[in-house]
Amino acid sequence: IIAERKRYHESTGGRYLNFENEAEDNDMIGSRKKRLAMLDLMIAASNNNQMSDSDIREEVDTFMFEGHDTVSMALTFTILLLAEHKDVQVFFIMKYRIKINTINLIQLKKSAPVKLAEIEICCSLESYLVPAGANVIIDIVHLHQNPDFWPNPEVFDPDRFLPELVQNRHPFAYLPFSAGSRNCIGQRFAMMEMKTVIGTLVHNFNLEPIDHLKDVRCSADIIIRIGQPIRVKFVPI
DSSP, X not given: OHXXXXXXXXXXXXXXXXXXXXXXXXXXXXXXXXXXXXXXXXHHHHHTTSSOHHHHXXXXXXXXXXXXXXXXXXXXXXXXXXXXXXXXXXXXXXXXXXXXXHHHHTTTOOSSOEEEEEOSXXXXXTTEEEOTTOEEEEEHHHHTTOTTTSSSTTSOOGGGGSXXXXXXXXXXXXXXXXXXXXXXXXXXXXXXXXXXXXXXXXXXXXXXXXXXXXXXXXXXXXXXXESSOOOEEEEEO
């Protein structure tokens, strides 16, 4: 992927990596200049000796992992929960059809169970002083199961995400993509991807469970993984 993109920029003389060039007509989207893709930004940085090829490879590996494994697990949980809850499935089919907020449908199942962060300034957490430079782990799984924020957290209840309930909830009570300056830069793409998949499925199929969530065994890795294939019956509408 990296080598192919580099060859493309070599064949075009690097004109699309030059931040100083004025946008030509075919480089405009409406009245806005096209933005460089992440890989192009990194190649431009490597041309200025700000990144090495190994640095780029590590970033690409991270993007491919984060963009595949997390989304696939989120979709797995969503499909399984929809299959088990026929009333919710029918409601979305009849009421919204494709307008489904997928990341909320997965309830509080977080693909990435924890978040590692480095503290930039000294801060206090209750009676604890956390010095600058300390590494802390944010336990997102248990945050999403905290009954102080989520009554009956194990119950599948998409109504938790109705606008009138969301507006009264702590802004950091739900962190599917983390938050702050180091939140997931691919969250918009992930949301569109999952909405497209789930919307297409419920538009064309009724989902019926073969396996059930209570029987699924999960393991905690970098993300939460399901240890066996999940079987769901797809009945054409």
